[in-house]
Amino acid sequence: MKTPHLYAVDLDGTLLTDHKTYKHEQLDHVLTLLAEQGSSLAVATGNQMPKIEQYLAGHEHHENLYYIAENGAIIHNRGTDLALWGFTPELVQQCLAALEGFPALGIILSCRHHSFVPSDRLATIAGRVHEQVAKAGIDLPGWDPQDPITAIRPFYPNVEAIDDPSTMTETVVKIALNADPGEGIYETIEKLHAALPAGVAATSSGFGAIDLIIEGNHKGHGLAWLADHLGLAAEQTTAFGDSGNDLEMFSYAGRAIAMEHSDPVLAPVTDLTIGSNNDGAVLNFLEAELTA
Structure with a gap:
């Protein structure tokens, strides 16, 4: 044995x-x-x-x-x-405020059972996900150009668009970002660390993704x-x-x-x-x- x-x-x-x-x-x-x-x-x-x-x-x-x-x-x-381990609602709002300075980033607020995309970032992240997947030669199941959220659903099955993230009742466990393709991933991470509230870290997650996590988790x-x-x-x-x-x-x-x-x-x-x-x-x- x-x-x-x-x-x-x-x-x-x-x-x-x-x-x-x-x-x-x-x-x-x-x-x-x-x-x-x-x-x-x-x-x-x-x-x-x-x-x-x-x-x-x-x-x-x-x-x-x-x-x-x-x-x-x-x-x-x-x-x-x-x-x-999750974000407090206050920390989520502080992160979203910091991300206002990064308009080219797509945002997904990931919770235990659902995920939410701020409505004003939906077109950005949907277009970028579709572009990245197409570039890799992979089909995007369920993709409908008239319904941007279908680009995200293959990766976040229970995703919804949300106009006001402060109305969420689920605990956010991760904030997923889709990076600006015009900038290096670690360049973006360095800028994020300078802008994010204390206690939040940014990490590369592959394929142009950056995840915001509770520092140390x-x-x-x-x-x-x-x-x-x-x-x-x-x-x-x-x-x-x-x-x-x-x-x-x-x-x-x-x-x-x-x-x-x-x-x-x-x-x-x-x-x-x-x-x-x-x-x-x-x-x-x-x-x-x-x-x-």
Whole structure:
């Protein structure tokens, strides 16, 4: 019997191919192998819970499958939120006030069950999402040029436009931004950090996205919380990722494994680089390691 271990795997650009697919039977096999060794898998992603549940539908019976969602804001297992950290309404309003100085950014206010797009930013973010997806050669399911919100719904299933965000009653766990394509992502992040209220951090989430999170509540914090919850030390964790929002998770994990196309910011804390998400490199690696 091998020592129990916790593997944390990013979704976009890591577990998922560019067309948002993965081998379902192979994931089931990996989860079964992990369970036999007393180990667990955590999907650690910036994605919203309703979208993660769509991606991972069919695997709910695995007790050892956990979610670290919204870049660490939610820890979830088998229908139960084990932990949730969110913005206060006052902090949301302070962030929105700061973002008035960034009119080129798309904005999504992500909550546990729903998400909301300020109506005055809807055209901006919808057009940019459609442009980015088209450039990648990916079909946008349900896209209707006459209904901009359909560009966002494939990624945020329960999204709504809202005229006055102060009327929201759900807790915001993340503020997702769609970056200005005319500016470098880290350039934009630097400007955001100078403008945002204290206690809020900006992180790159891949594909031109920037996530605003509660400072300190990143994927690394989520992984550390879950490892402690499972009675594991940092040395008993492995993280897979490819983007800037995986940096803290890589720094915490006992072993950090990057994809071949990863953001260079991960290089100083990467222990090993494997192949491409489009070749199923993560599941192939796990299957080989667990059967060695």
